[in-house]
Amino acid sequence: MTDLSAGGIPAARPKSSLLTEDARTKKRNAAERRFKIYGLSAVLLGVAALVMLLISILGNGLSAFQQTYVTLQVELPAETLDKEGNRNRDEMAKVSTFGYSPLIAVAVENAVTEAGIETELSPQDQGDIISKEAAAQLRNFVLANPNVVGETITFEFLANGRIDGYLKDRVTRETAALDKNVSPGQLDLTDALQEAGILEQRFNWAFLTMPDASGQRPEAAGLGVAIMGSLYMMLIVLGLALPIGVAASIYLEEFAPKNRITDIIEVNISNLAAVPSIVFGILGLAIFINFAGLPQSAPIVGGLVLTLMTLPTIIIATRASLKSVPPSIRDAALGVGASKMQSVFHHVLPLAAPGILTGTIIGLAQALGETAPLLLIGMVAFVREYPSGPPEGFFDPASALPVQIYNWTQRSDPAFVERASGAIIVLLIFLVSMNALAIFLRRRFERRW
Template sequence: MTDLTQDMGEGASGPARPANSIFAQDARTKRRNAAERRFRMYGVIALGIGLVFLVALLFAIVRNGTPAFTQTFIHLPVELSEAKLDKNGNRDIEQIKKVSTFGYKPLIEDAVARALEENGIASPFEDAGDLTDLISSAAAAQIRDLVIANPDMIGETVEFRVLAASRVDGYFKGRVTRESLARDKNLDAEHLDVADALKDAGVIEREFNWDFILGADASESRPEQAGIGVAMLGSFFMMLVVLLLSLPIGVAASIYLEEFAPQNKFTDLIEVNISNLAAVPSIVFGILGLAVFIQFANLPQSAPLVGGLVLTLMTLPTIIISTRASLKAVPPSIRDAALGVGASKMQSVFHHVLPLAMPGILTGTIIGLAQALGETAPLLLIGMVGYIASNYPDGIASGFLDPNSAMPAQIYEWAKRADPAYYERAWGGIIILLVFLMTMNIIAIILRRRFERRW
């Protein structure tokens, strides 16, 4: 009793908990808790670093790439002079075709001089020819194409929307300054004064450039004309080959391995090799493709068909692994039930197991395709880098067999070129590629969310 009251008295003045109380943390527990807090903090820091990198990357891509989607255009009424384009005046198409794009230069010269005059801008140049440096050399081809398609228009004055030269475009985008032009022999600061005046007059405008998304590649001297459209078609035909070959082969191989094959050393060996193949660097498939498809099988160079075959080899292991995983996830009770009511092994697979595994298979396929879409290394070896994507394929067979590039290869090629204007286009190309990859991944996620069943 006395002990108790004594204790209580002491408790009132200040608690002295027993050493083994669960409220008092001993040194070891404190260390353990601190270690846990530290570990959580490390996790948050790691996540933070990852996010910072992601944001920095996306920011860089968007900032560098968005200017590629707009382009500076000049609205120019051009007089299609009969004296220059059709000397005989008989509108013979063969005669008109003989006038090359160089023959159209004087027309553009006149048109620019007139545009300046109409807007009351004094030309700082003695020679009217210097003014044409404002305009892309693509303009001559644009006018010639129209004249050849409509010879009747000769003699009329037609309003064209022509591309401005890449340095003029760069000036309005802030890439080119008067100081940087001081040492540049392609354009002078006076040109920029004229460009500013024309912009005020509404002759020069910066507009959204569909040709960047839909157009063909251009040569080194005309970055303003280059587009990723043809390379996009090349990628499309390659993906078609990959889908048509790797999905049936991959699914057939996995069904056999998973449902029918006996478990022995040989199938084990195959399994190990499939997993290994998934980790093989893609350039290896490129050199294999060069040796087998081009040098041995004599398939055409730079063709999307060959590119597709190479990427198929690369995608197959991914598809097989994901298909096997989703087949494995179907519970054995379903197979047993099917076999129990008298279905054959094949019926049980095709009527019950495969439909249930389908969402997983499709997800794996789409992710494999997305991987193949972004792949550049094997394409370098089969001749898909260079000035390749210059013609639209004119049909299905031509799409598979005519030389073409692919989106990532085109981006690589642009990044290599000398003119800084191509650098901007490389970033723009990355945005388009990313949009495709994101769309494919989102489709994969939706498929998985909506159709996947859990047991």
């Protein structure tokens, strides 16, 4: 150790007091503060993005849960609706919605006169404040209750989308003047009817229960079929992905020998988790529809595609929770003479169950929001019929929540922006509840070894 004597010791720094901050330290501390501010602003930017996103969606979508209804006394003359007079449903079904529209126009005119409202609008224009869907709704009601024919009933009609938009500040007198679908006079009439208590906004249950409607009738468009379709697909995903995922995880974690095949499977699973979702859509189209001949737009195909997409998530979560069960448990079971299979199914699996459930719910939540693959398997189709009950319903055409949202964004009427945002709120409520359930399960049953 002669190094020391060889090298001259660098001149010691000038003695400085600890109590005074030297210039360099000041500069360095300023850099420190700047760095910290960068970090904080990054976090705040992230949070701000979330807040902006939510404000945008809530601001546009909350009004979808309010809908304008007009309550009218409508006369149902037997001579036009039931010519035979025998209240036979099949006979009455021959009267199309064109037979009902005039009745509604008359009802509006009567209500206007009765309320003493002055208007220069023609009866036709007065009637147009009611949704074009209203005639179909009235017809369905009459066909379901044939005995009301000949009477005058009180019926709630959907207001036209533009009238609804007026009450939601989407339509103004200026835009109405340029719009061939609505006139400022109709808006005046709307104000008067609202004052008279004939027209009012109410909570829009129909948004959650009714099927989609055509592009000209945003006021009647609902999520019923889409929610059913999503529900069916989630049932299929749950029924397939959970058992398959758990079985695959048990094999890989507990039984698989360490060899090339196991390695390949493992690499496969981690890669499948990162394959773009649209590729799964191509898979679904090519294999399930073109090759296996399953019907387009059907929940069964969507469910199968989403199952394949969810499997990696479930497998990764299940393996993690199997791994967290300490080997001592397995040893204890084997020690009393249980077979390997018994030790896994009787002891390890029950202990891992909360983690598996949590992972499954999170996987389902991902699948619920997935859109791109469903577009390719034809779920964008316009579906107004509710699918029948399972299992046949799995093969009926249906929509799905995220696809319905996409569908509505492609329509020109601005009222569909409100509908799409409202549908997102519904979707987010489902997702939040599922995640909350997952967090609850984790908190409640989590066990630390």
